[in-house]
Amino acid sequence: MNKIFISPSILSANFAILGKEIMNVLKSGADMIHFDVMDNHYVPNLTFGPIVLESIRKYQISAPIDVHIMAKPVDDLIPLFAKAGATFITIHPESTYHLDRTLDIIKENGCKVGLAINPSLSVNVIDNVIDKLDLILLMSVNPGFAKQKFILNTFKKILEIKKKINLIEDKKIYISVDGGIKFRHVMPLLQAGVNILVMGSYIFNNIDSKIIIKKIKNEIKNFKNISVV
Numbered sequence: 001m002n003k004i005f006i007s008p009s010i011l012s013a014n015f016a017i018l019g020k021e022i023m024n025v026l027k028s029g030a031d032m033i034h035f036d037v038m039d040n041h042y043v044p045n046l047t048f049g050p051i052v053l054e055s056i057r058k059y060q061i062s063a064p065i066d067v068h069i070m071a072k073p074v075d076d077l078i079p080l081f082a083k084a085g086a087t088f089i090t091i092h093p094e095s096t097y098h099l100d101r102t103l104d105i106i107k108e109n110g111c112k113v114g115l116a117i118n119p120s121l122s123v124n125v126i127d128n129v130i131d132k133l134d135l136i137l138l139m140s141v142n143p144g145f146a147k148q149k150f151i152l153n154t155f156k157k158i159l160e161i162k163k164k165i166n167l168i169e170d171k172k173i174y175i176s177v178d179g180g181i182k183f184r185h186v187m188p189l190l191q192a193g194v195n196i197l198v199m200g201s202y203i204f205n206n207i208d209s210k211i212i213i214k215k216i217k218n219e220i221k222n223f224k225n226i227s228v229v
């Protein structure tokens with residue numbers, strides 16, 4: 001899996017002009033959109049739900065959208081987000097009593113299956129469900145807020161995840177990292193084997209998101225050139 005995606009997290013977008021904000025980052029070269037759902041229960045913050053996703057799709061946004069659900073209970077939300085236009089649905093294992101079943105619900109609803117791993121949680125949580133996963137979202141901050149500091153231990157966990165993926169026959173699982181990513185983390189993350197870079201405040205809170213995305217794209221190009229040599 002050598003595709004690399006820039007996935008802006010709209011948590012840091014201006015919600016008053018959300019459609020335009022999304023259009024802008026996609027036009028600037030972002031590959032997908034990260035949609036952070038928070039419930040003030042599983043995490044101490046509150047964001048948006050399926051109705052907002054539906055509006056985004058109605059606004060002619062056809063790029064893949066990863067719906068990162070930080071809400072508990074989660075099962076009943078899955079069909080709603082699937083219907084509203086989610087491409088990936090990524091959930092946290094702590095948000096369900098029956099992880100295996102919850103992952104099946106995502107698939108049955110026609111979405112790609114993602115599992116998020118919090119900073120304190122061992123990557124071994126994937127061991128008995130790895131064959132059901134399309135995406136593993138490694139949290140490099142504790143979920144709930146944008147603009148937090150990147151937790152460096154994430155690098156160790158990326159390597160552990162890579163080892164596990166290499167042991168299975170079908171290796172098509174995206175490794176996504178979410179939280180606190182700045183430009184200086186991009187090259188090390190790519191070298192460690194990450195496919196999806198989730199970036200919120202670094203993209204949306206910058207003066208010009210277009211220049212930032214261009215800079216990141218260039219770094220991805222540099223990485224690819226180095227890898228070929």
Ligand code: DX5
Pocket residue numbers: 009011012034036068141142143144145146147148178179180181198199200201202
């Ligand atoms: C944290 C969210 C992240 C995060 C990304 O709970 O899942 O998507 O807000 O934003 P930055 O890049 O600002 O950490």
Ligand code: ZN
Pocket residue numbers: 009034035036068178198
């Ligand atoms: Zn997220």
